[in-house]
Amino acid sequence: MRGKLWFGAAAAALLAFGLSPASAQDGDQPGDASTQATLSGNVDGEISPAGDADWFRLQVEQGQRYNLALAGIEGADGQALDPMLSVYDAQGNQLAFNDDANGSLNSALRYVPTQSGTVFVEARAFNSEATGRYRLGVSSEALPSDDVGNDASTNGRVSAGRAVTGNIEYEGDFDWYRFSARTGNRYIVSLAGAGEGGLGDPVLRVVDSEGNELAANDDSEGSLNSQLEFVPRANGNVFIEARGYGEGYSGRYELNVRAERLPRDSVGNSTSTGGRIRTGQTVNNALDFPTDTDWYRIRLEQGLSYHFTLNSAEGDSALSDPMLTLYDSSGTQVGMDDDGGDGLNSYLEFTAPTTGNYYVEARGFGEEAQGGYALTAHAGDVPASVETDAGLSAEGDYREGMLSPAGDRDWYRVNLTEGQSLRIGLDSGAGADALGDPFLVLYGPDGTEVARDDDGGEGLNAFLEYTAATAGSYYIEARGFVDEAEGRYAVSITPGEIGSTPDAAQPISANGDPRTSFIGTAGDVDWFILEMIEGRPYRINVESAEPGALADPMVTLYDSTGTQVSSDDDGGRGLNAYLSFASPTGGPYFVGVSSYGDEGTGRYQIRVVDTDVPGHAYTDESLDAADDGRASRIDMPGDVDVFRVTLEAGATYQIEVNSTTQNGLGNPFVAVVQEGIVEADAQNAAVIRDGGRRVASNDDGGAGRNARLTFRPEASGDFLIQASGVGGSTGNYEIKIVRR
Numbered sequence: 001m002r003g004k005l006w007f008g009a010a011a012a013a014l015l016a017f018g019l020s021p022a023s024a025q026d027g028d029q030p031g032d033a034s035t036q037a038t039l040s041g042n043v044d045g046e047i048s049p050a051g052d053a054d055w056f057r058l059q060v061e062q063g064q065r066y067n068l069a070l071a072g073i074e075g076a077d078g079q080a081l082d083p084m085l086s087v088y089d090a091q092g093n094q095l096a097f098n099d100d101a102n103g104s105l106n107s108a109l110r111y112v113p114t115q116s117g118t119v120f121v122e123a124r125a126f127n128s129e130a131t132g133r134y135r136l137g138v139s140s141e142a143l144p145s146d147d148v149g150n151d152a153s154t155n156g157r158v159s160a161g162r163a164v165t166g167n168i169e170y171e172g173d174f175d176w177y178r179f180s181a182r183t184g185n186r187y188i189v190s191l192a193g194a195g196e197g198g199l200g201d202p203v204l205r206v207v208d209s210e211g212n213e214l215a216a217n218d219d220s221e222g223s224l225n226s227q228l229e230f231v232p233r234a235n236g237n238v239f240i241e242a243r244g245y246g247e248g249y250s251g252r253y254e255l256n257v258r259a260e261r262l263p264r265d266s267v268g269n270s271t272s273t274g275g276r277i278r279t280g281q282t283v284n285n286a287l288d289f290p291t292d293t294d295w296y297r298i299r300l301e302q303g304l305s306y307h308f309t310l311n312s313a314e315g316d317s318a319l320s321d322p323m324l325t326l327y328d329s330s331g332t333q334v335g336m337d338d339d340g341g342d343g344l345n346s347y348l349e350f351t352a353p354t355t356g357n358y359y360v361e362a363r364g365f366g367e368e369a370q371g372g373y374a375l376t377a378h379a380g381d382v383p384a385s386v387e388t389d390a391g392l393s394a395e396g397d398y399r400e401g402m403l404s405p406a407g408d409r410d411w412y413r414v415n416l417t418e419g420q421s422l423r424i425g426l427d428s429g430a431g432a433d434a435l436g437d438p439f440l441v442l443y444g445p446d447g448t449e450v451a452r453d454d455d456g457g458e459g460l461n462a463f464l465e466y467t468a469a470t471a472g473s474y475y476i477e478a479r480g481f482v483d484e485a486e487g488r489y490a491v492s493i494t495p496g497e498i499g500s501t502p503d504a505a506q507p508i509s510a511n512g513d514p515r516t517s518f519i520g521t522a523g524d525v526d527w528f529i530l531e532m533i534e535g536r537p538y539r540i541n542v543e544s545a546e547p548g549a550l551a552d553p554m555v556t557l558y559d560s561t562g563t564q565v566s567s568d569d570d571g572g573r574g575l576n577a578y579l580s581f582a583s584p585t586g587g588p589y590f591v592g593v594s595s596y597g598d599e600g601t602g603r604y605q606i607r608v609v610d611t612d613v614p615g616h617a618y619t620d621e622s623l624d625a626a627d628d629g630r631a632s633r634i635d636m637p638g639d640v641d642v643f644r645v646t647l648e649a650g651a652t653y654q655i656e657v658n659s660t661t662q663n664g665l666g667n668p669f670v671a672v673v674q675e676g677i678v679e680a681d682a683q684n685a686a687v688i689r690d691g692g693r694r695v696a697s698n699d700d701g702g703a704g705r706n707a708r709l710t711f712r713p714e715a716s717g718d719f720l721i722q723a724s725g726v727g728g729s730t731g732n733y734e735i736k737i738v739r740r
Helices: 011-019
Strands: 003-006 042-047 053-060 064-072 083-088 094-098 107-113 117-125 132-142 164-168 174-181 185-193 202-207 213-217 226-230 236-244 251-261 282-287 294-300 305-312 322-327 333-337 346-351 356-364 371-379 397-403 410-416 421-428 438-443 449-453 462-467 472-480 487-495 515-519 526-532 537-544 553-558 564-568 577-582 587-595 602-609 630-634 640-647 653-659 668-674 677-680 686-689 693-698 707-711 717-725 731-739
Touching: 042 053, 042 117, 053 064, 064 083, 083 107, 094 107, 107 117, 117 132, 164 174, 164 236, 174 185, 185 202, 202 226, 213 226, 236 251, 282 294, 282 356, 305 322, 322 346, 333 346, 346 397, 356 371, 397 410, 397 472, 421 438, 438 462, 449 462, 462 515, 472 487, 515 526, 515 587, 537 553, 553 577, 564 577, 577 630, 587 602, 630 640, 630 717, 640 731, 653 668, 668 707, 693 707, 717 731
Parallel strands: none
Antiparallel strands: 003 107, 042 132, 053 117, 064 107, 064 132, 083 094, 083 117, 164 251, 174 236, 185 226, 185 251, 202 213, 202 236, 282 371, 294 356, 305 346, 305 371, 322 333, 322 356, 397 487, 410 472, 421 462, 421 487, 438 449, 438 472, 515 602, 526 587, 537 577, 537 602, 553 564, 553 587, 630 731, 640 717, 653 707, 653 731, 668 693, 668 717, 677 686
16 A cells, blocks of 8 residues: 655644644554554654654555654653654555654654555654654544646646646656657656745656556756756657655646657667668667667578677767667567676677567667667677687676587687786586586687686686786687587676675575685785574585696685684695584684695685585595594484595505584494495494495594594505494584504
């Protein structure tokens, strides 16, 4: 239920209720639509505790105007609450609002519903920490009669050259006048207050029969009066609306419409246009007046790809922000682009679904746009070479495209200075025809490959970070992982490296595919923001990634304030970094990736997991004889944690699974397995399938009931270490392997 609101000069009368007797509501009122408190006159209430809000039901009727006011009541200290007043519908949508009325801190508004029913009046404090008593009041009155309607059924009429006078009978009233508009004309429409007691601040709009705005103006030529120019796109009726600014004024007005013939337009703006363009041709023309658009007919062949460019012309009279639209033979839009070219220019790629006539429209982004342009039609889609005419801005850009037919590749030019950094993302597009597995390649100024990525983004999307070794034009190639790939994609550029502060952190989510990036300079730190859930354990792995691997990654975890809470250097395999963390509060955390000692550079992969250690051969967890060990947990009876470890033939290794001092695993069990899938039976003994073979195990070989075994592999290679609890026991444990 929508309504109208007013505040300002009328607020003094609305606040006069303040000394009237008032009833008191029992108890605190809910701050939502569940309230059963009703408002029918004046009522006293209290905002308590801090942050409280009170809602009251108000039954309203169409055709009535409701005067609402909310005033703070002085306390024993002589201070009064600074209140705020709102009206909401049952879904919580705000229909009206006022804070300070008539130069005071109290609130008042007038509300006119468009239909009968229940609304909710809210009383709250301006300061969320404030408390205090208030008085809320409502009164109603019938709306004054309106001599001009405010919808498409209005009896108001206006024509060019004949002024009409009207009256905004009450604050929030507005008048519609039917006007017969004709193409080929420009209409200058003005609205001004008329005489003594005239409309104080007129607002003027032109709308269609559904109320969609076609043109609008508030203040014109340094005055509070309004004037606009309107050029219709088609013959027919429109409606000129007169109202007061902020729905807070009433009074008489004068409405004038003046018509001017437009300059002759050499190119039409419909399917009957005489404009023509063919592939390989450039048309230089101009939009001659506001709302002018030029349509050009072109014949396209089914299944073939085309691309179109619409650029600003040279000189001062250029079209400042071109916009390009493509229509089929019936005039239905089939493609559109605003800023897909260099700067504000337009670039549109299209594959014709059928053979026939199409229409390319040249226009400006705004209705008032005019000026010179150059429109070019090209056969073929985005070129896959340094000859490409598709460009992206290194300062930040976004483009949607289409690989078609199968095996297509699109190249985008981006100009970089020496040392300039950027992040490039290539994502699957929307819809059933999205590119399934995007693949991203970056080429240098000489056309040779300098970087590539397959799944460095979320899921199968591609992402890479790059710093230019030399200045020049670089080329971004969008392609599919397989040669026959086709479909829609989106390519984006974010300037600079991954940030080293909370404000510039790159989002990362748990359980997604690894993200690939690089440390470009000594001392560089990449920050990622990760939303954690309270109490859930998270495992963060940072590993070197070829080509140009970061030799010794380091990971640091920060809380939402940027305070360090954990870090690791070599907790993963070899010199890779690993840490586990369970958030005590949940919320945003920041993961910092750097090189140990702040000296190295190179590529890395970061992966975050918030599940238990996997219990199968495809585990993403590993152990190293040089590690200090791992801490984890057996969460449920039968749970099995599996770690991968690389062992050397003939060497002796001691492997332990020890219960921790707090909530420890009741009866640890350890086993060494060669390949296969690891499960557990009812007694929690290991069951090996898919060709796996247990080569060693132990139950109570350590201190107490802890597990310890000594193992000497016959051959070098990867083994799986199983940690579990005998007899269905659960709890925390530490696992460690030491070379003897």
